[in-house]
Amino acid sequence: MTYNSTPAVQSRLQKFKKDIERHYPFYIGFPAASDFDYQELYSLFGYLLNNIGDPFVDSLYASHSKAFEREVVAFFADLFRAPKDDHWGYVTTGGTEGNLYALYIARSLYPEARLYHSEAAHYGVAKAADILRLPASKIGTDEKGEVDYQALRRAVAANHRQPAIVLANIGTTMTEAKDDVAKIKQILVEAGVPHFIHSDAALAGIYTALLEPHHPFDFADGANSISISGHKFIGAPEPCGVVIMKRSEREAFSRSGQYIGAPDTTITGSRSGHAPLFIWYAIQKWGMQGFMERVQCGLELAEYTLTELTKRGRQAWRNPNALTVMLPTPAEDIVRKWQLATYDGWSHIICMPGLGRERIDAFLADLDNSVAKGQGAMYGRPYPRT
Numbered sequence: 421m422t423y424n425s426t427p428a429v430q431s432r433l434q435k436f437k438k439d440i441e442r443h444y445p446f447y448i449g450f451p452a453a454s455d456f457d458y459q460e461l462y463s464l465f466g467y468l469l470n471n472i473g474d475p476f477v478d479s480l481y482a483s484h485s486k487a488f489e490r491e492v493v494a495f496f497a498d499l500f501r502a503p504k505d506d507h508w509g510y511v512t513t514g515g516t517e518g519n520l521y522a523l524y525i526a527r528s529l530y531p532e533a534r535l536y537h538s539e540a541a542h543y544g545v546a547k548a549a550d551i552l553r554l555p556a557s558k559i560g561t562d563e564k565g566e567v568d569y570q571a572l573r574r575a576v577a578a579n580h581r582q583p584a585i586v587l588a589n590i591g592t593t594m595t596e597a598k599d600d601v602a603k604i605k606q607i608l609v610e611a612g613v614p615h616f617i618h619s620d621a622a623l624a625g626i627y628t629a630l631l632e633p634h635h636p637f638d639f640a641d642g643a644n645s646i647s648i649s650g651h652k653f654i655g656a657p658e659p660c661g662v663v664i665m666k667r668s669e670r671e672a673f674s675r676s677g678q679y680i681g682a683p684d685t686t687i688t689g690s691r692s693g694h695a696p697l698f699i700w701y702a703i704q705k706w707g708m709q710g711f712m713e714r715v716q717c718g719l720e721l722a723e724y725t726l727t728e729l730t731k732r733g734r735q736a737w738r739n740p741n742a743l744t745v746m747l748p749t750p751a752e753d754i755v756r757k758w759q760l761a762t763y764d765g766w767s768h769i770i771c772m773p774g775l776g777r778e779r780i781d782a783f784l785a786d787l788d789n790s791v792a793k794g795q796g797a798m799y800g801r802p803y804p805r806t
């Protein structure tokens with residue numbers, strides 16, 4: 421049956437699209453690339469693509485994109501220096517599922533373990549610990565959002581009879597601070613506890629792997645698993661992500677997927693077959709070189725933004741190699757218009773691919789015209805946390 425939608429349906433959809441297009445030019449505070457174009461894939465939306473079950477075993481249901489998913493996994497395993505002959509992974513619904521899955525595997529390996537994560541970890545981490553009934557210790561951070569290693573050392577020592585699962589932030593949500601996985605590894609080895617380290621690299625994973633000086637976060641640095649979001653730095657029209665781990669550790673635990681013809685090794689049952697295509701397509705389109713150019717653009721824009729804010733007497737700052745610029749929260753009308761993520765007196769701008777200098781300049785012009793100077797804290801005051 422061909423369906424011809426009514427004028428009411430058409431105008432509802434047109435209005436929705438207009439609303440989205442109206443807000444789009446003011447996105448400067450959220451970690452999502454906007455320079456993507458997947459038109460070549462649009463005709464594939466005429467089909468259900470379902471990657472149900474393990475990506476490395478083709479399921480009975482033939483309409484899937486697992487061959488592409490496996491190439492995506494191979495790309496990130498290589499980028500994150502996972503062991504050549506011992507890695508595994510899949511395309512998730514986002515960074516949150518990647519974290520949940522990694523902690524699930526870690527807990528399966530070490531049922532008696534305790535989870536350690538910093539106060540700056542994404543809110544989804546505490547939820548994952550809750551779902552898994554994992555006892556967790558929250559560790560403080562320095563003023564820029566990096567975990568306090570001495571506090572971590574003390575917490576692990578205080579619980580030395582329990583194996584340790586550490587979730588390292590590779591780019592915190594608010595300040596894009598990066599924990600040092602090599603240091604964390606050393607602390608755990610010295611404490612003599614069985615351990616598992618997961619790198620939550622939702623936003624920054626791809627470019628942290630590319631930038632110099634190398635920040636320790638990957639498998640060669642001591643991580644057992646790494647997850648990223650696909651709709652953040654890569655950019656995608658629907659939320660998605662990738663989780664990578666060692667096959668040998670994942671296999672310590674597995675369920676069979678009864679009637680789907682593939683092992684049930686993922687969190688959800690049915691999985692998007694379109695999401696792997698987006699990520700695969702972006703890898704073909706950009707490649708390492710393209711990813712590198714996009715992050716360089718973002719870093720330059722972040723430096724420009726910081727300089728311009730400083731010139732205007734705003735107490736802005738940013739972490740090394742971060743796309744995120746922190747500034748004291750400006751007046752409320754500006755926060756609303758520019759949809760600035762705001763926390764305890766601080767807001768941030770994230771210079772994602774697709775964000776141009778014109779948009780930053782428009783924001784700065786609004787800031788110049790604003791009467792209120794903003795209530796933000798001064799530089800030097802610890803970056804506030806609950």
Ligand SMILES: *Cc1c(COP(=O)(O)O)cnc(C)c1O
Binds near residue numbers: 541
């Ligand atoms: C965004 C983010 C997440 C969650 O990722 P989703 O793709 O939104 O599920 C997890 N951790 C960090 C550090 C993030 O920035």
